Amino acid sequence: MKMMSETLALTDAQKAQIKPILADEVAALKALKDDTATAEDAKRAKARDIRTAHAAKIRAVLTPEQQAKFDEMRPAGGSKKKKGE
Numbered sequence: 001m002k003m004m005s006e007t008l009a010l011t012d013a014q015k016a017q018i019k020p021i022l023a024d025e026v027a028a029l030k031a032l033k034d035d036t037a038t039a040e041d042a043k044r045a046k047a048r049d050i051r052t053a054h055a056a057k058i059r060a061v062l063t064p065e066q067q068a069k070f071d072e073m074r075p076a077g078g079s080k081k082k083k084g085e
Helices: 002-008 012-034 040-061 064-073
Strands: none
Touching: 002 012, 002 064, 012 040, 040 064
8 A cells, every 4th residue: 555655646535545445355365365165266367356346446546647657557467577577
């Protein structure tokens, strides 16, 4: 949240709106990780869906300028950047 706040220059109102979205995302990803009945491939797909859905919720709170910066912050395909890139 701190990096996002600084990079996007979030207002206090935006921070208040985004904080519960991020908390929900963390909880959803933890629940998915703890789910032993779901296959790993399905978990990866579901995690990608969770991240995409929460990113859309965050984008809705941002100004167009912030949205452009936010999109640059997020790696393509929802995967983490490889080391050294």
